[in-house]
Amino acid sequence: MTAVLALVVAVAALTAHTWVNATRWLRRPDAGPVEVTEPVAVLLPLRDEADRVEPCLRALLAQRGVPGLRIVVLDDGSTDGTADVVRAVAGDDPRLTLLTGVAPPPGWLGKPHACWQLATRTDPGATVLAFVDADVVLTPYAVAAAVTELRAARAALLSPYPRILVRGVADRLVQPLLQWLWLTFLPLRAMERSPRPSLAAAGGQFLVVDRAGYLRAGGHAAVADKVLEDIELARAVKRSGGRIALADGAELAACRMYESWPQLRDGYTKSLWAAFGHPVAAAAVVTVLLLLYTAPPLVAVGLAPTAPLVSMVALIAYLLGVAGRVVSARATGGRAWPDALAHPVSVVVLGWLTLRSYHLRKRRRLTWRGRPVS
Known part of the structure; x- marks a missing residue:
């Protein structure tokens, strides 16, 4: 009984923390209408995205509230006609502006190299x-709202986490x-205030950075x-003295993010080892x-x-664990019911994907979009 009571206390504490983060500390940008006057460059790296980039592009071209908007697209060695779709x-x-990327040199992975090309080849102003x-579709004032929140947070980097479609x-x-x-x-408040790089999170699907802070961090x-x-x-932004924020x-x-189970499986497999670090x-x-x-639930049954x-x-x-999932879903535009009831199964699947990630990395068999990742 003592061990089970300890589980209750621990899960209750974590669910309470989820609720506090979701209701008090999570930033929620105003979805608009809002306007910014500073020049903004939206950077879109593409590699074999011909079948799904059109909604993303149309949403970018429909952005409002950013008179100084520039959109720079990099075709990163696509072989499926992605550049033709962009044109x-x-x-x-x-x-x-559509740019043609070059192959990453030794020591570079594909996406960081594509993003760096975009950052260094766009309008310096x-x-x-x-x-x-490419799998992100923005609402009409998304860029203006994100830039406004970046400045309100006095941050060098803001990660407005998109609603994940399932x-x-x-x-x-x-x-x-x-x-x-x-x-x-x-702890979201501590993450913003603390200079410790270990207290950091971000999602690369939609990432807004102050250019000077980005370059100071090495980009x-x-x-x-x-x-x-x-x-x-x-x-890196934190190490350079900048602030970061989640929204x-x-x-x-x-x-x-993914169109099928194999894509999802391989997407998580390529990165979970890096998320956790040492085995x-x-x-x-x-x-x-x-x-x-x-x-x-196993003990209960x-x-x-x-x-x-x-x-x-x-x-x-x-x-209590289910309640935490419900709080998280409702706070981020996700689906709460009945999905949260399967939370124990979700954790098991995460464990299996983590094991698979380390297994394939050890055998140097991790790849993504035709390129090795480890």
Whole structure:
């Protein structure tokens, strides 16, 4: 009974932390209408995105409230006609420039190199750089709202986390963990105030940076070989003396990250080893997550016939974990019901993906978009 009560206390504390983060400390930019006067460059790296880049491009071209907007697109060695799609959508719009990327040199991974090319080849007069991924669709005032929030936070880097679109079972099990993890385990107020690089989070789908602060941190050149270049860039900003901030971007952007289970599986596999670091640390974190969120329903069911009181306490721990997922979903525009009820299964899938990530990395078999990542 003592161990189960300890689980209840621990899960209750974490769920309370999720609620405090979501209701008090999570920034929520005004979705508009809002206007900024400083010049902004939106930077879009593309590699084989012909089948899904059009909605992203049309949303960028429809941005309002940014009179000094420039859109710079980099075709990073695509072989599927991505550049042709960009030209067809952009037409003769003078705000959009299409660049042809060069292959990354030794020591560089593909995305950091593409982002660095964009940052160094865009209009030097732009005081803010907004990096956007091809699977992100922005609302009309998203860029203006994000820049406004960047300045209000007095930050060098703002990560307005998009609303993650989910469709299939795998999506609904895994994708909500992205927001849940940082809302549950990351103290948002301390992250903004503390200079410690270890207290950092960011999502590369939509990332807005003060150009001077970005360059002072070394830009993407400082994270050239990092799989999680977004988080590492946030850490580099902190090391250079800049502030970072997270925001709920559900009203600014929507993102459908993966179209299928194989894509989702391989996407997480390529990066989870980098998220956790040393295998021992990963094992410890996954074990704690399994104990806190997967063990309670198993105990509740297994001990119901013989120890109903212990079973009831374990059920409370499970329901508290579900409550944390509900809070996270509602705070970030996600789907709460009935998906949150499967939270223990989500944690198991995360554990398996983590194990797979370390296994394939050890055998040097991790790739993404045809390029090795480790």
